[in-house]
Amino acid sequence: MDSFEEKIKGLVCQLKASISKDPRITDHTSPIVLAVTFTLPSKIQLWIDQLTSLQNDLFVIKQWKSEIRPNQEELLELCQGATGIICILTDSINEDFLTSVGRELKVVSTMSVGYDHIDVASCNRLGIKVGITPGVLTGSTADITLLLILGAIRRAKEGILAVSEGKWGPWNPTWMLGYEFVRKTIGIIGLGRIGIAVAARTIPLGISKILYTTRSSDIGSDVSDNLQQIKAACVAMDQLNNKMVHSALGNSSDTGLEVQKSSLETLLSESDIVVITCNLSDSTYHMINSSNIKLMKKSAVLVNSARGPIVDNNALAEALSSGTIFAAGLDVTQPEPIPANHSLTSHPNCFILPHLGSATQETRTKMAALALINCISGVLGIELAHSA
């Protein structure tokens, strides 16, 4: 965070110089307008407040402060004439919006790693930069994905419901059994930063094979080597801890980890845990549909921490009801929020969280810092730290 603070400090100094009324520094005639569509985490909001106090006829900050999200008309009103916009993933930054905002717009900086809510092709055509916040949310999103995997595979939702609904009877050896990870295969659809972090988190639980799809040619031997090393370290630790007793990782001589790129079909049919961590795009919309969900094992779980529309909800609801798959864990749905009376919401085998992937104090602060850095950089015409 310190390096982010330093970076923001430097950029704010440059911005201040640019909005100073000194004619030797100021070469722009229309004011710089920053539009911020939400209230940032407190540490970063302080920077926005500081900038707000500098407002003059060369610099204006407009910020949406209400808890209720703006509708499209209100969003446009807020952003009209903006030079830079800091937005979030629920703001629809489409072509109409971009052209209506006006010609001064230089940068749209979203506080998210996903950018399916922004028409990047139109931004490129109009010369508008698009800032995103990758990297800083990898760990927290991987953590919540692991929570979903565990919640689905160990029937957490059913267990919680049984307790709250008074259906917790006497201890029963065959009641509410799930599955474990030992010698299982995890399939990661879209093995990028988050996918790799998820895979790494499942290795200590006993996973022995990772299948993956990726847009790039493959993940590279360094990533694969790192995953192998995690496995070797976990097995060594397990052997040390369990010399005389049951080994948590199963057969202690089973030290290998297979890491293989595969087709979607092979991944779906061979994996015990299928995790979606890819981007939403035209080619991944409803990628998990009624025909390919049938390829999955009856005992398999499907986890989505990427974007809701990658999974066809109806197909998933049907697969859960018919026992085609064992359970699902979702941090994202289509739509969001998913209605409380939706068939997936009430499904006992569908463990749903309300898009909490990056929701930690630390991560959201870093994301906001990066979004601010990207926005000021774009306004000043400096290369963005991370662009779409």
Ligand SMILES: O=CC(=O)O
């Ligand atoms: O979903 C969260 C993000 O894209 O940052």
